[in-house]
Each structure stands twice: as C-alpha cells, then as structure tokens.
Amino acid sequence: MNGRPTFASVSVDAIARNYRLLRDRVGAQRGLFCVVKGDAYGHGAARVARRLALEGASRFAVAVAEEGIALRRAGVEGEILLLNYSDPADAGALRAYGLVPSLYDLRQARLFVEATRTFAEPLSVHLKLDTGMGRIGFPPRELGAVTDLLRRAPGLRVTGTFSNLACAEDLHSPRTARQVEVLEAGVATLSAAGVGPGIVHLANSAAILFHRGTWFDAVRPGLALYGVGPSSDAGKEDALTPALTLESRVMAVNEAAPGTPLGYGGRFVTQRPSTIAVLPIGYHDGFRRSFSGRARVLLRGKEVPVVGAVSMDLTLVDATDTGAQNRDRVVCLGIEGGNRVTAWDLARAAETIPYEILCGIGSRVPRVYPP
Ligand SMILES: Cc1ncc(COP(=O)(O)O)c(C=O)c1O
Known part of the structure; x- marks a missing residue:
C-alpha cells in the first residue's frame, strides 16, 4: 500500500548537530540531559535518543515513567530522569527499569520513602525545588521537612537537585536571576543538613542560549535540540538546524x-x-x-x-x-x-x-x- 503522501521527515543527524553545538557551548565537563519527552517533541523519542547516544549522550529526560520504559525497551541506556508525575507505587518498576523519579512534594516524597524502605539497592531520585515557577517542587520553607525525611530514607539516594525557569526566553526578566539565587540557597540548605544535592541543574534551551549563570552542573535542552530557537527573534539560535x-x-x-x-x-x-x-x-x-x-x-x-x-x-x-x-x-x-x-x-x-x-x-x- 502506498498510503497517504503526508509524512514528517526527521533528520536525526540535524539533532546530533544541535546536540554538539549545545554541548560545546556549555562545555563537555557539564552534564547534558537530552529532553526527549513528548515523543521527543514529536520527532520520535527512541530514534532520537539512540542517535544522541551514538553522539555520546548518556542522560535523557522524559516526563513520566511510561516514556522512560518505552526508551528502555528501545534499547536506550544511560540515566533516564522523570521530570514530572511519579507514583510511589511504581517504585519497584522504576528501579527495575533504572528510571530516576523526581520528588516534588512532601506527600509524594513520604510515600516514596515508605515504598523503598526495604530496597537492598537504593532508588536514585532527583529533588525538584520550586524556585518561582509555582507549579511543582519543594518551596524553600519545606526544605527542612524534606531533609528530615531524607535522612531517614535508606531506600532513596539523592543524585540530583533541579528546578525549572519560568521566563528564560525573556532576556530582561529579573525572575531568572532570582530563581538562580533561590536554587543556590536551596542547595546550600540541603548540603548543610547533610543531604548531598547531587548534580544541580536548571537551564532549558533558552537559558543555555541566553543565561550563562544558570548552567550549574548540568543543563536540560529540549526545543533547541530539535533545531528551533526559544524566541521568535533571530539571534544565537540561527546556528541551530531544524530537524x-x-x-x-x-x-x-x-x-x-x-x-x-x-x-x-x-x-x-x-x-x-x-x-x-x-x-x-x-x-x-x-x-x-x-x-x-x-x-x-x-x-x-x-x-x-x-x-x-x-x-x-x-x-x-x-x-x-x-x-x-x-x-x-x-x-x-x-x-x-x-x-x-x-x-x-x-x-x-x-x-x-x-x-x-x-x-x-x-x-x-x-x-x-x-x-
Ligand atoms: C523540567 C524541564 N526541563 C527542561 C525542559 C526543556 O525545555 P526547552 O524545550 O525549552 O529546552 C522542559 C520542557 O518543557 C522541562 O519541563
């Protein structure tokens, strides 16, 4: 069957080129989570992740467990971080598939502590802090309760701490610098309480292109990997190749x-x-x-x-x-x-x-x- 002549042609080589450009920009010593949620923004997550792995990518981020499991089944190795909803009842499956959930609220975190208490090998998690987006994540006032909880959580190991920028595509918004400060303070609070924050990350595509001070230990580009700039103005993103x-x-x-x-x-x-x-x-x-x-x-x-x-x-x-x-x-x-x-x-x-x-x-x- 010939079928309908309507299709999307995806150049994974263009995505690899964009990856190299972003990696060179932030420096190879920094971690880079390739954001491949939403079926890699419609480009096909398995194909994209496998091509990026050939380029040396070893960290991927998706929204939810189902997306992470699909990547594992497609043979994708390396770290797979779940940025959004994670259910404590899935803790066993997450560990079996090697997926790293985010802890983002006290109720969910408590349930993860309970669900993993008897794990022989701890489950790796990242902590999501709310530094000003007002969606999910621990606000600064809850960090004391978070550290209390995590000090008594033998089944969990914090391997990362992150947050999400609300206005990174706005070059002039004071909110980005404010969010950086709140994240730095949060990381200091965690460290002082003896909970290692692990790898710290904040920057999305716009922040990689426009805000050097947001890069911390690792960055998380999505849109730019696919060759689309985060702002409608021509600028640094001209070097990106739409895929x-x-x-x-x-x-x-x-x-x-x-x-x-x-x-x-x-x-x-x-x-x-x-x-x-x-x-x-x-x-x-x-x-x-x-x-x-x-x-x-x-x-x-x-x-x-x-x-x-x-x-x-x-x-x-x-x-x-x-x-x-x-x-x-x-x-x-x-x-x-x-x-x-x-x-x-x-x-x-x-x-x-x-x-x-x-x-x-x-x-x-x-x-x-x-x-
Ligand atoms: C938590 C998080 N980090 C990074 C990204 C990637 O953002 P961008 O596509 O703007 O690079 C997203 C995308 O929505 C996200 O939700």
Whole structure:
C-alpha cells in the first residue's frame, strides 16, 4: 500500500548537530540531559535518543515513567530522569527499569520513602525545588521537612537537585536571576543538613542560549535540540538546524471562478479566477484549524496561503499562478527553494508556541528517517 503522501521527515543527524553545538557551548565537563519527552517533541523519542547516544549522550529526560520504559525497551541506556508525575507505587518498576523519579512534594516524597524502605539497592531520585515557577517542587520553607525525611530514607539516594525557569526566553526578566539565587540557597540548605544535592541543574534551551549563570552542573535542552530557537527573534539560535520537515502532496487541483465559496462554512470566497490545490492533511495531523487564512505552505518552492477552513483531513491552498499539478510536493513545515515555513511561523499563525506545533503533529503522520 502506498498510503497517504503526508509524512514528517526527521533528520536525526540535524539533532546530533544541535546536540554538539549545545554541548560545546556549555562545555563537555557539564552534564547534558537530552529532553526527549513528548515523543521527543514529536520527532520520535527512541530514534532520537539512540542517535544522541551514538553522539555520546548518556542522560535523557522524559516526563513520566511510561516514556522512560518505552526508551528502555528501545534499547536506550544511560540515566533516564522523570521530570514530572511519579507514583510511589511504581517504585519497584522504576528501579527495575533504572528510571530516576523526581520528588516534588512532601506527600509524594513520604510515600516514596515508605515504598523503598526495604530496597537492598537504593532508588536514585532527583529533588525538584520550586524556585518561582509555582507549579511543582519543594518551596524553600519545606526544605527542612524534606531533609528530615531524607535522612531517614535508606531506600532513596539523592543524585540530583533541579528546578525549572519560568521566563528564560525573556532576556530582561529579573525572575531568572532570582530563581538562580533561590536554587543556590536551596542547595546550600540541603548540603548543610547533610543531604548531598547531587548534580544541580536548571537551564532549558533558552537559558543555555541566553543565561550563562544558570548552567550549574548540568543543563536540560529540549526545543533547541530539535533545531528551533526559544524566541521568535533571530539571534544565537540561527546556528541551530531544524530537524523536522512536514510534507504532503497535492491530491487535486480545482479551478474556481470569482465568488466561489470554499470548504466548510464557505468561509473563504474567491475574489478572482483561482487555482485551488487540495492537500491530504488536516487538523488531526496537527495542521490546525486556526491556520485557516493565516498560515502558508510551500508549493513548488513558492509560498501559498491556506484558504477556507482546515478540516480534519483536508486543507485548501490558493495555488493561483503557481502552475500547481496533482502530486506536487508541498512543504507545510520546512525549507524548499530558498523559502521556509518555520515552527515559529505556524505558532504565530495559531497564536501558540512552537512546542505545541511540534508536539501537535498527529500520530497518524508517519515519521520517516532518511539515511
Ligand atoms: C523540567 C524541564 N526541563 C527542561 C525542559 C526543556 O525545555 P526547552 O524545550 O525549552 O529546552 C522542559 C520542557 O518543557 C522541562 O519541563
């Protein structure tokens, strides 16, 4: 079966190049957690992690245990840190798979202490501190209770302490420096109480690119690994190589007289004799309804606008004067003929962030990995 000609082509070599760039920037002596949660931001976590391992990466971060287990089953070795939800009832499985959960609140931490009390080999954990994000993590006032608890936790070994920056992409926000101070104070409190903080880490992609003072012992890039800069301004991120191309092919070409309503709701009405190309991609594929009238794709290397309402499976583009033919290649995200549609372009069209564009590419879209 040939199937639908809509797919995402992922260059794992581009991701490896971005990894080398980031590693060189922070220095090889620093740890680097490759953030491959959310199926590596839609790029395919197993393929990405295996390629990064060839590049020397030995630390990975995912959100939850299921993602970590999938990586282990795909043969990924090294440290796998769980950044978000971790259930104490899973402690045995976490140890069996060699996954490192984060402790982020007192109730959860107490249950982890109990669940691991009889473990012959302690379970490695990282402590998450809330330094100003206001989501999960121990606030400074709870660190006394945390250290009391951990001194009586024979089944746990703290191998890292981390936090999360709220405003790193904002070069001028005073909150980043404040979060650094709170983390430093938290680490000092842990050390003074005899709980070694282990490896300390804070920086995401934006902080690696913009805030040298956040690098501590290790960094945690996600977006930049995939070649997308954390801010919409051109800048340091220009050196990054976008890894994913989302492409399709024209499935029909229609001539429409002026005044022809197109698509659901007839929202778009042609103003001139128009050539409309139909693409087999829609919002189930992550090509959002909000792109209607706002995004562009590349057809024969030229930018053409999305017209009419994007539906679940189909999208219309105004291909007037392009010479569009059935089966022509269409780049929905990527580069062709010197033009480009970036994750930022699509994010702006949908009033969102590039993370959501990449993670939103649907499960129906095959990921292919050119050699
Ligand atoms: C805790 C944590 N660290 C690091 C990252 C990576 O962030 P970025 O993709 O901005 O580099 C994320 C992503 O959301 C995260 O949640």
